[in-house]
Amino acid sequence: MNGNNQPLWRAIRGPLTLITVGVLFAVDHFTPYSFHQTWPVLLIVFGLLSLLGRSTASGGGV
Secondary structure, eight states: OOGGGHHHHHHHHHHHHHHHHHHHHHHHHHSSOOHHHHTHHHHHHHHHHHHHHHHHHTTSOO
């Protein structure tokens, strides 16, 4: 990935976080799993976004 993708990752970070939270609340309401069982997914998403942001900032090369 080149340096032009860095603003893209910054632009989708917020919406992707909101989508993840929305999906987790939907899972809470429509399945037997509650939010306190699924919140670690947020940590996974934040971690992945952080890794992708760092790979675009450093010019790729993971």
